Amino acid sequence: MSKKNSNAPNLKGTLNQNKKISEIYLNFRSKLIKTLNRKMFVVAVSGGPDSLALAALSQIYKHENNTKVFFVLIDHGIRSNSKTEAKLVKKLLNKKGISLKIIRNNQKIKKNIQSQARTIRYKMLADFCRKRKAKFILTGHHSDDQIETFLIRLSRGSGIQGLSSMSRMTKLKNNISLVRPLLEFKKSDLIYVAKKIFNKIFKDPSNKNRKYLRTRMRHLKKELEKSGINHEQIIKSINNLASTKDTLNSYLKRVIKLCVIKKKKETLINLKELLFEPSEIKLKVLSYAIKVFSKSYYPPRSKKVLNLLKQISLTKSTKFTLGGCLLKRSGDYLHIKKETSL
Numbered sequence: 001m002s003k004k005n006s007n008a009p010n011l012k013g014t015l016n017q018n019k020k021i022s023e024i025y026l027n028f029r030s031k032l033i034k035t036l037n038r039k040m041f042v043v044a045v046s047g048g049p050d051s052l053a054l055a056a057l058s059q060i061y062k063h064e065n066n067t068k069v070f071f072v073l074i075d076h077g078i079r080s081n082s083k084t085e086a087k088l089v090k091k092l093l094n095k096k097g098i099s100l101k102i103i104r105n106n107q108k109i110k111k112n113i114q115s116q117a118r119t120i121r122y123k124m125l126a127d128f129c130r131k132r133k134a135k136f137i138l139t140g141h142h143s144d145d146q147i148e149t150f151l152i153r154l155s156r157g158s159g160i161q162g163l164s165s166m167s168r169m170t171k172l173k174n175n176i177s178l179v180r181p182l183l184e185f186k187k188s189d190l191i192y193v194a195k196k197i198f199n200k201i202f203k204d205p206s207n208k209n210r211k212y213l214r215t216r217m218r219h220l221k222k223e224l225e226k227s228g229i230n231h232e233q234i235i236k237s238i239n240n241l242a243s244t245k246d247t248l249n250s251y252l253k254r255v256i257k258l259c260v261i262k263k264k265k266e267t268l269i270n271l272k273e274l275l276f277e278p279s280e281i282k283l284k285v286l287s288y289a290i291k292v293f294s295k296s297y298y299p300p301r302s303k304k305v306l307n308l309l310k311q312i313s314l315t316k317s318t319k320f321t322l323g324g325c326l327l328k329r330s331g332d333y334l335h336i337k338k339e340t341s342l
Contacts (some may be wrong), residue, residue, distance in 0.1 A: 011059055011060050014197055015020070021196060022040060022183060022267050024053075024189060027184065028061070030046045035136075036179070041070075041136035042069075042125060043069060043138045044139045044140070045072060047073065047085060047202045049194040050146075051139075052197075053194045053197075054191075055071055059098050068134075071093065071100045072101045073089060073100055074105055074127060075087055078113065085202065099127075104119055105121075114214060115251055119298075126174065143184060143233075144177060144186060145166070146238055147231065147234050147235065148214055148218055149165045151217040155213070155217070156303075158302060161248070161284060164238060164241040166170055167185060168180055252285070256288060260285065268336075269334040271332050272332040274286075275313060287305050290325055290327075291323070294324045300323040308320055312334065325339060326339045
């Protein structure tokens with residue numbers, strides 16, 4: 001056996017000897033086979049216990065199914081010792097036969113640090129995929145992340161789409177998909193897997209920094225649990241909202257087909273048809289049109305879109321800017337173009 005694969009049996013041995021890890025792996029494997037059909041993929045590694053668990057499970061899957069898998073860590077250099085931390089993660093994974101590629105982000109991040117870092121991270125991972133002709137990026141998002149995202153969006157007054165939280169698969173650019181195979185598992189499950197397999201985990205100090213909204217929501221989640229609102233109850237509500245979202249999306253697709261006209265250099269929205277729809281539908285159609293035209297990972301903030309809709313309904317001819325686009329109302333149509341082209 002080659003040196004590269006010499007540690008693969010150690011992971012398989014842990015799997016065979018530990019019932020809990022075995023059950024988690026079988027769940028993970030079934031989702032990947034169903035979603036990816038044994039195609040190659042990229043694992044996004046951060047060094048946290050969730051991504052370490054994902055890396056270990058993916059390594060077992062890789063050898064069991066003879067699948068090509070890449071393990072990639074994006075180092076933003078936000079913390080002074082991030083380079084050293086990335087090397088420690090690489091060394092830890094290497095002990096289990098996992099080859100980690102570290103990519104340094106040289107783009108400065110000055111504001112909205114977590115959001116901007118996440119956007120850049122996904123772009124760099126997608127670029128890596130494109131060069132290797134891979135179509136899937138796996139992330140270690142889990143059910144605790146679902147709840148934190150739910151609480152963040154609740155604090156912003158999000159509607160059904162936002163509150164139903166993360167999907168198991170999200171389409172990025174260039175036909176690349178973000179896959180979240182661990183959404184059913186709690187963070188404690190993944191910490192257990194990481195500790196059992198690697199005998200240690202790394203802790204991100206930013207996870208305790210209260211200046212970040214996600215960190216504050218993490219603490220709020222603990223307070224809610226103390227008050228009797230437990231993990232399973234919130235997840236049940238999220239899943240119920242997801243079911244409602246699916247019904248809404250079915251109708252939304254019909255409205256988009258009726259109201260949105262895509263052209264080479266602009267997108268048109270038929271306001272005569274759209275403005276008769278309920279507020280939630282108007283919001284989603286306009287958000288969708290701006291997101292798709294601007295090729296953004298996220299749609300513009302709901303509050304800004306609602307303000308824009310209010311202004312559009314009050315005037316027949318005016319210009320607006322939103323989400324990197326210029327929007328101009330002309331009669332019954334809203335023209336969406338690049339910000340420099342109007």
